[in-house]
Amino acid sequence: MDLNSLTIHALSEKLSKKEVSSVEATKAYLERIGVVDARIKAFLIVTADEALKQAEEADKRRAQNNNVTPLTGVPVSVKDIFCTKGIRTTCASKILAGFVPPYDSTVVARLKDAGAVILGKNNMDEFAMGSSTENSAFQKTANPWALDRVPGGSSGGSAASVAALECAASVGTDTGGSIRQPAALCGVVGLKPTYGRVSRFGMIAFASSLDQAGPFTRDTKDSAIMLKAMAGFDPKDSTSIDVPVPDYLSEIEKGVAGLKIGIPKEYFIEGMDAEVESSVREALKILEKEGAELVDVSLPHTEYAVAVYYLVATAEASSNLARYDGVKYGLRVNESGNLLDMYKKTRDRGFGGEVKRRIMLGTYSLSAGYYDAYYKKASEVRTLIKNDFETAFKTCDVIVTPTSPTPAFRFGEKVADPLTMYLSDIFTISCNLAGIPGISIPCGFTKENLPIGLQILGKSLDESTVLRAARAYERASGASLKAPAL
Amino acid sequence: MKYESVIGLEVHAQLLTDSKLFCACSTKFGSGPNTQVCPVCLGLPGVLPVLNRRAVEYAVKMALAVDCRVNAKSVFARKNYFYPDLPKGYQISQYTEPLAEHGYLDIDTNGGKRIGITRIHMEEDAGKLLHGEGAEDAGYSFVDLNRAGVPLIEIVSEPDMRSADEAQAYLKSLRDILVYLEICSGNMEEGSFRCDANVSIRLVGAEKLGTKAELKNMNSFKFVKEAIEYEIERQIDVVESGGKVVQETRLFDSAKGITASMRSKEEAHDYRYFPDPDLLPLVVSTGLIEEQRKTLPELPEAKRVRFIKDYSIPAYDAGVLTASKDLANYYEEVVKVTNEPKVSSNWVMGELLRLLKEDGRDVKDCAVAPASIAELVEMIKKGEISGKMAKEVFEAMYKTGKPPKEIVKSKGMAQISNEDELSRIIDEVIAGNPDNFARYKAGRVQLFGFFVGETMKATKGQANPQVINKLLKEKLDK
Numbered sequence: 001m002d003l004n005s006l007t008i009h010a011l012s013e014k015l016s017k018k019e020v021s022s023v024e025a026t027k028a029y030l031e032r033i034g035v036v037d038a039r040i041k042a043f044l045i046v047t048a049d050e051a052l053k054q055a056e057e058a059d060k061r062r063a064q065n066n067n068v069t070p071l072t073g074v075p076v077s078v079k080d081i082f083c084t085k086g087i088r089t090t091c092a093s094k095i096l097a098g099f100v101p102p103y104d105s106t107v108v109a110r111l112k113d114a115g116a117v118i119l120g121k122n123n124m125d126e127f128a129m130g131s132s133t134e135n136s137a138f139q140k141t142a143n144p145w146a147l148d149r150v151p152g153g154s155s156g157g158s159a160a161s162v163a164a165l166e167c168a169a170s171v172g173t174d175t176g177g178s179i180r181q182p183a184a185l186c187g188v189v190g191l192k193p194t195y196g197r198v199s200r201f202g203m204i205a206f207a208s209s210l211d212q213a214g215p216f217t218r219d220t221k222d223s224a225i226m227l228k229a230m231a232g233f234d235p236k237d238s239t240s241i242d243v244p245v246p247d248y249l250s251e252i253e254k255g256v257a258g259l260k261i262g263i264p265k266e267y268f269i270e271g272m273d274a275e276v277e278s279s280v281r282e283a284l285k286i287l288e289k290e291g292a293e294l295v296d297v298s299l300p301h302t303e304y305a306v307a308v309y310y311l312v313a314t315a316e317a318s319s320n321l322a323r324y325d326g327v328k329y330g331l332r333v334n335e336s337g338n339l340l341d342m343y344k345k346t347r348d349r350g351f352g353g354e355v356k357r358r359i360m361l362g363t364y365s366l367s368a369g370y371y372d373a374y375y376k377k378a379s380e381v382r383t384l385i386k387n388d389f390e391t392a393f394k395t396c397d398v399i400v401t402p403t404s405p406t407p408a409f410r411f412g413e414k415v416a417d418p419l420t421m422y423l424s425d426i427f428t429i430s431c432n433l434a435g436i437p438g439i440s441i442p443c444g445f446t447k448e449n450l451p452i453g454l455q456i457l458g459k460s461l462d463e464s465t466v467l468r469a470a471r472a473y474e475r476a477s478g479a480s481l482k483a484p485a486l
Numbered sequence: 487m488k489y490e491s492v493i494g495l496e497v498h499a500q501l502l503t504d505s506k507l508f509c510a511c512s513t514k515f516g517s518g519p520n521t522q523v524c525p526v527c528l529g530l531p532g533v534l535p536v537l538n539r540r541a542v543e544y545a546v547k548m549a550l551a552v553d554c555r556v557n558a559k560s561v562f563a564r565k566n567y568f569y570p571d572l573p574k575g576y577q578i579s580q581y582t583e584p585l586a587e588h589g590y591l592d593i594d595t596n597g598g599k600r601i602g603i604t605r606i607h608m609e610e611d612a613g614k615l616l617h618g619e620g621a622e623d624a625g626y627s628f629v630d631l632n633r634a635g636v637p638l639i640e641i642v643s644e645p646d647m648r649s650a651d652e653a654q655a656y657l658k659s660l661r662d663i664l665v666y667l668e669i670c671s672g673n674m675e676e677g678s679f680r681c682d683a684n685v686s687i688r689l690v691g692a693e694k695l696g697t698k699a700e701l702k703n704m705n706s707f708k709f710v711k712e713a714i715e716y717e718i719e720r721q722i723d724v725v726e727s728g729g730k731v732v733q734e735t736r737l738f739d740s741a742k743g744i745t746a747s748m749r750s751k752e753e754a755h756d757y758r759y760f761p762d763p764d765l766l767p768l769v770v771s772t773g774l775i776e777e778q779r780k781t782l783p784e785l786p787e788a789k790r791v792r793f794i795k796d797y798s799i800p801a802y803d804a805g806v807l808t809a810s811k812d813l814a815n816y817y818e819e820v821v822k823v824t825n826e827p828k829v830s831s832n833w834v835m836g837e838l839l840r841l842l843k844e845d846g847r848d849v850k851d852c853a854v855a856p857a858s859i860a861e862l863v864e865m866i867k868k869g870e871i872s873g874k875m876a877k878e879v880f881e882a883m884y885k886t887g888k889p890p891k892e893i894v895k896s897k898g899m900a901q902i903s904n905e906d907e908l909s910r911i912i913d914e915v916i917a918g919n920p921d922n923f924a925r926y927k928a929g930r931v932q933l934f935g936f937f938v939g940e941t942m943k944a945t946k947g948q949a950n951p952q953v954i955n956k957l958l959k960e961k962l963d964k
Contacts, residue, residue, distance in 0.1 A: 081532075082532075083530075083531065083532045089531070091531070096531065099531070101525075101530065101531070101532075102525065102530075103525055103530075103533075105532060200532075200534060201532065201533065201534050202532040202533065203532050204531040204532040205531075205532060205764075207763075208763035208764050209763035235536065236533075236534060236536060237534050237536075238534065238535070238536055238537065238764065238765050238766055239534075239763070239764065239765075239766060315760060316760075316763055318566075318758075319564050319566050319575070319576050319758070319760070321575075322566060322568065322574065322575020322576055323529045323531070323573060323574045323575045325568060325570075325575060327570045327573075327629065328528060328529065328530075328573060328629075329530070337625065339570065339627075343568055363758065366566070366758035366759075366760055367756055367758060368756045368758075371758075371760075375760060
C-alpha cells in the first residue's frame with residue numbers, strides 16, 4: 001500500500017536505490033486498481049500484461065544504468081484520448097468501436113522512451129466534451145473524495161486515478177479546463193502547458209487550436225518531471241513550438257520572493273462558492289508571506305470567454321469529428337446499403353448527446369451567413385482575450401485565481417442544464433483561448449471534505465515560473481499529498 | 487451576333503512531387519489500391535498534417551511563371567463535406583488567403599489576348615471511388631485512397647475569355663507552362679490536369695455578367711471546347727425562348743456531346759470553410775521566391791517569340807515547336823547542325839510529329855539523331871534523293887535510328903541522277919509509247935507530264951526529277 005502513495009520523485013529514488021523494483025511497484029498499482037477501481041471506475045482498460053513487461057524492461061534499464069530518467073519504471077496511466085499502438089483507443093465513444101491505432105501518440109511514445117510503465121487508459125467525457133466525465137459512453141467515474149460526486153472532466157478518469165492512488169501520475173488533455181478542473185475537484189496537481197509545448201500528434205482532436213496535453217500528479221515536483229518528459233518540438237505536429245525545454249525541476253524550489261502575483265478582479269465574482277473564495281484568499285496570503293507581491297490586474301474581456309470558447313471549440317470539433325463516418329474504421333451502421341443512411345445512422349448511434357450538441361453548434365457557427373457573426377467574431381474576441389493577458393503580464397509574473405467556482409458536484413446535478421455545466425469552466429477557459437500555461441494545485445478542503453483548487457496562470461512558455469509559484473505555495477501550505485479514505 | 491459568352495476557368499494541376507502534400511506517402515500513379523497510404527492520409531484519429539516544402543516551391547514557381555504576386559502569408563483552410571473518398575470529412579485547401587494572386591497569361595488567338603489569373607492556391611486531392619461491376623461486387627463501392635493527399639494547385643482565371651477557342655488556347659497555354667516548369671505531367675486523361683469552366687452569356691455591350699453555369703467532367707481539350715460551345719448555345723436557346731439561365735453545376739456527357747444539370751445552387755454544398763488549426767499560416771520568404779525565380783526556365787511564350795525572331799520561321803511553326811520544351815530543344819539541336827531553320831521545322835513539325843503521334847510517343851523517346859536530319863537535308867540538297875524518297879527514308883530513320891545514308895544504301899534507294907542511265911530509260915519509255923509521242927509532236931505538250939510519270943515509274947521513283955525534266959525536254963523537243 002505504501003508504494004501507491006509515493007510521489008514520482010520518491011518512488012524514483014527508491015527505484016534507483018534498488019529498494020524496490022518497477023515490477024513490484026507496478027504490481028502494487030495493479031493490485032490497488034483491482035481493489036478500488038470497481039468503485040472509482042477511472043480506467044476503461046487496464047493493460048496489466050504490457051505494463052509488467054514494460055516494468056521488467058525498466059528494471060533492466062535501471063540495472064544496466066541505460067538511459068535512466070526519473071520516470072524509468074514509474075507506473076502511470078493515460079487518458080483514453082491518446083492513441084496507443086496495438087491497444088484499443090476509444091475516446092470514451094461508441095463511434096470508435098474496435099479501433100486499434102497502428103501508432104503511439106507522441107506523448108505516449110515519449111513516456112515510454114523515458115521508461116514509464118503504462119498501466120492503462122482512463123475514462124473521460126466522450127471526445128473530451130464535458131466537465132464531469134458523465135458524458136463517457138461507457139461508465140461514470142466517481143470522485144475518490146466523495147463517491148456520489150463527479151471527478152470533474154473531461155479528464156475525470158485521470159484525475160480520479162491519481163487521487164485514488166491507482167497510478168503515480170496520469171496524462172490528460174485540457175481544451176477549456178479539462179485537466180485543471182478535475183485536478184481541483186479531485187485534490188491533485190494538474191498542469192496545462194502552453195499551447196504547442198507538448199505535441200498533439202496522436203491525441204484525438206476535440207478543438208485543435210485549444211487542445212493541450214498535460215500531467216496529473218500528486219505534487220508540483222512530479223508535474224515538473226512529467227512535463228519535462230512530455231514536452232518539446234515534434235516534427236509531426238506543425239503547431240508544436242521549436243524551443244528548448246528547460247529543466248523545470250532544477251528551478252522549482254526558487255520560491256516566490258520578489259515575484260509579482262496578479263489578482264484579476266473579474267475572477268472573484270458574485271455567486272462563487274464562499275468556501276472556494278476564502279481558500280483562495282487564504283492561499284494568496286500565504287504566497288504574500290512567502291515574499292510575493294500581490295498586484296491587482298484586469299482581464300476585461302473575461303465575460304466573453306465562455307461564449308467565445310463554445311463558438312471556437314465547437315466549430316473546430318464539428319470538423320474534427322467529421323472523419324467518424326463509418327467508412328474507414330470504428331462503428332458502421334449499415335442497414336440499407338445506402339450511403340447517406342449509413343452516415344446518419346452511424347453518427348446517430350455512435351455519438352452521445354453532448355457530442356451531437358456540439359457538432360450541431362459548431363456546424364451552425366461555421367455556416368454560410370453565420371460565419372461572420374459567430375466564428376469570425378469569436379476569433380476576433382479571442383485575440384482581445386489574449387491581449388488582456390499580455391497586458392496583465394506586463395505588471396505581474398503569474399496570475400492567481402480559483403480553478404473552479406464550486407467543489408465537486410453530485411452526479412446528475414448539472415447534466416440536465418448544459419449551460420450550468422459549461423460554467424464549471426468559467427475560470428479555466430480563458431487560459432486555453434490565450435494559449436498560456438496554467439496549473440491547478442490543491443488548496444484545502446470544504447467543510448464537507450471536498451478538495452478546492454488554486455489556479456496559477458503564467459506567461460506563454462513560462463511553465464517554470466508557474467511551477468515555482470505552485471511549489472512555493474505547496475511547500476508553505478502543506479496542502480498536497482492527502483489521500484482519500486477508500 | 488447578339489450575344490457574347492463569358493468564360494472563366496478553374497484548373498486543377500497535380501504537382502509532380504514524390505510525396506503527398508501533408509505526409510510522406512508516395513504519389514506514384516497506378517499502384518494497387520490503398521498501397522500508398524498512412525495514418526495521416528487515411529484520416530485516422532489524432533494524426534496531423536505536415537506541409538511538403540517541395541510542393542510549396544512548385545506552386546511558387548507556377549505563380550511566378552504567370553506573374554502572380556506571391557503572398558508573404560497564406561492560410562490553409564478546411565473545406566468541409568462528407569464523401570467516402572474524403573477521409574477526414576474535409577479537404578485542406580486555401581480560401582480567403584491564397585498562395586498567390588493577380589497574375590495573367592497571354593494567349594495567341596486573334597492577334598493575342600491577356601487573360602487575368604485571379605489566384606493560385608494549394609490543396610490536397612481526394613481519393614477515388616471504384617464501383618463494383620462483377621457479380622460479387624455489384625452494388626458495392628470501393629475506396630482507393632492512394633490519391634488522397636496528393637498535392638494540387640488550383641489556378642482560377644478571371645472571366646476574360648469570350649469563346650471556346652479562347653478557353654482552349656488559355657488551357658493549352660497553361661498546361662504548356664506547367665509541363666515546361668516540370669511541376670505537372672499535364673495529363674488530362676489520368677486526371678493530373680483538370681478543368682472546370684464557368685460559362686455565362688450576355689448581350690453584346692452589356693456590362694453586367696449573366697448567370698453562370700459551372701461545367702465539370704471535361705477530360706480532354708476537345709471536350710472542353712465541345713462542352714463550352716454546347717453550353718453557350720444552350721444558354722442562348724434558353725434566353726431566346728424567354729427563359730432564364732439558372733446557376734447550377736452541369737456535367738459534360740462526352741458520348742452525347744451535351745451538358746446536363748448535376749445540382750442546382752440550392753443543392754450546392756455549404757463548405758463551412760475555416761482556417762485549419764492544425765497548420766500554421768504559410769509564410770513564403772522573399773528568399774524562397776527569389777530562389778524559385780532563378781530556376782524558372784524560358785517559358786513557351788518567350789521561346790515562341792524568340793523562335794520567330796531568331797529563326798525567321800512562321801508564327802504557326804514557332805507555336806507548334808514550342809508547345810513542349812523537349813520538342814523545342816530537339817528542334818534547336820536540329821537547327822544547330824542543319825543551319826536551315828525552315829527546312830528543319832518542316833521535318834520536325836511535319837514528319838517527326840506525325841510519326842510520334844501515330845505511335846503515341848514523346849520526342850524524348852525519338853531515335854532520330856539531329857545529325858541524321860542534317861545529313862538527310864544535305865542529301866536532298868545535293869540531289870542524292872528526291873523529296874518523296876526522303877520521306878520514306880525518314881520513316882526508316884524513325885523506326886531504326888540509323889543515319890539516312892546507311893538506309894539509302896541498304897535499300898538501294900539512291901536517286902538516279904546519272905544522265906546516261908536515265909537517257910537510256912527515257913528512250914525505252916518513248917519507244918514504248920509511240921502514239922503519245924506522235925501526239926506530243928503534233929502539239930499536245932500537256933503530255934510532257936505523262937512522260938515524266940512513266941520515267942519515274944520505270945525507275946521506281948528513284949530518278950532525279952530535275953535530270954528527267956532536262957533530258958525529256960531535249961529528247962521530245964529535238
